[in-house]
Amino acid sequence: MADFPSFSNCELSFPSFEVWKYAILVHGLFCVVALFLGLILYHLVRWGESNEKKRQRLSIVFAICALVLPLVTHSHLMEKYSPNKNATWIAPFLASTFGFSTFFKSVNVGLMQFPEGSKNNLKAWLAWFVLLPEPIFVKGNVPKASMKDIANRLKCFLGKIAGLFVVLTILVHYPGYSIDKLPLTSSTTVPPTILLHINGYVHLWLICLWASLCLDISALSNLLTTGGMQFEPGFSNPLLESRCLKEAWAERWNLPVHTLLKRTIYVPSRKQGWSRTSSALLTFFVSGWLHEYTFFVHNRSAYEPGKAVVFFLLMGFVMVLESWFWTQCTPLVMRRWINENVPSMCIAISLSILLSGVFEQYFIQSWLKSGFVDAIRQMLPHMMVADGDALYDENEHRMIC
Numbered sequence: 001m002a003d004f005p006s007f008s009n010c011e012l013s014f015p016s017f018e019v020w021k022y023a024i025l026v027h028g029l030f031c032v033v034a035l036f037l038g039l040i041l042y043h044l045v046r047w048g049e050s051n052e053k054k055r056q057r058l059s060i061v062f063a064i065c066a067l068v069l070p071l072v073t074h075s076h077l078m079e080k081y082s083p084n085k086n087a088t089w090i091a092p093f094l095a096s097t098f099g100f101s102t103f104f105k106s107v108n109v110g111l112m113q114f115p116e117g118s119k120n121n122l123k124a125w126l127a128w129f130v131l132l133p134e135p136i137f138v139k140g141n142v143p144k145a146s147m148k149d150i151a152n153r154l155k156c157f158l159g160k161i162a163g164l165f166v167v168l169t170i171l172v173h174y175p176g177y178s179i180d181k182l183p184l185t186s187s188t189t190v191p192p193t194i195l196l197h198i199n200g201y202v203h204l205w206l207i208c209l210w211a212s213l214c215l216d217i218s219a220l221s222n223l224l225t226t227g228g229m230q231f232e233p234g235f236s237n238p239l240l241e242s243r244c245l246k247e248a249w250a251e252r253w254n255l256p257v258h259t260l261l262k263r264t265i266y267v268p269s270r271k272q273g274w275s276r277t278s279s280a281l282l283t284f285f286v287s288g289w290l291h292e293y294t295f296f297v298h299n300r301s302a303y304e305p306g307k308a309v310v311f312f313l314l315m316g317f318v319m320v321l322e323s324w325f326w327t328q329c330t331p332l333v334m335r336r337w338i339n340e341n342v343p344s345m346c347i348a349i350s351l352s353i354l355l356s357g358v359f360e361q362y363f364i365q366s367w368l369k370s371g372f373v374d375a376i377r378q379m380l381p382h383m384m385v386a387d388g389d390a391l392y393d394e395n396e397h398r399m400i401c
Helices: 017-046 049-072 074-079 090-110 122-130 147-171 192-225 245-252 255-271 276-298 307-329 332-341 344-370 372-376
Strands: 010-014 382-385 397-400
Touching: 017 049, 017 090, 017 122, 049 074, 049 090, 049 276, 074 090, 090 122, 090 255, 090 276, 090 372, 147 192, 147 372, 147 382, 192 344, 245 255, 245 307, 245 344, 255 276, 276 307, 307 344, 344 372
Parallel strands: none
Antiparallel strands: 010 382, 010 397
16 A cells, blocks of 8 residues: 555546446436336326226336336446446446336325426426426426526535545545545554544545535436426535434435435325334335345445445434434533534534444445446546556546646
């Protein structure tokens, strides 16, 4: 392992046009499939109660097909047409997104749980059923995005490109994209537990920025294809502004998935008389199985059954414990002092670091081992130090610094 890079001899890696073309093609093909399914379900919903049983049966069939299709196309479509072996991970990742999104929305149609106003016209329906993030429905209508909304999206998009530039530049220097020693302690052995949390924190930022960037790209492209519809946000800065885990998971982290789970799991369970705590834990449990499915699709070579469920159940129980401790064990005076004097950034970073070890052990490993970083580094700019084995030579454009 070389010393930490000084960037005296470095290379700028540019995104690969071929890999982006491959990703757009795969995404487009699955959108066409979702469009076809959405058209059929729209007509069944519009025809009214006389087709209720048919709608429910077809919704179940379409939901199952949505889960199966990414699995059966894995080798034939994705690997065969990949521009190189290191880019293959991208296609099953996009396919798994289609799989879980179309599954939940098909179930929503079967249970008549779609947003109010989505069935008013075909355009709104298809925008809801096919696209992620979903359109924002206000009193049954989808408002147009303002120039301020579009400018904020673009600002966030560019910020995430810059963030990923930094994170990728750090990680590509290390074998396996995991930090094995710190630049200021090259002669000192760092305890494995500390390295575990450092890696977890860096990898947490990597996942957050990547998933958020994907949703920003999708939202911006959706704006163009729908004539300016307003779409829900993807992420709302969870790693820097969350003041508790409940806020992080319910109001800031991956809001499109949160919307799907809330509509399909949390709200129906509450209507059945379940308590808030039980409904929340059930939602985390289902989220774990959702991620088991997606991990099996895009991390298949390194997939470890059960880890995603364990991770999300742990997050659910820790969130419930945190809420109980805050309300029942923390004096009111202390709560007020913390709310008034401790910045959100300090709380958010502390929570992220505290839980980063669990994230590293139970969430991210299959991503790293299955080619996640190898794939996305071909799509994003980053710096690479001329460090022998750390360089990746296939289909990249570079500029000597």
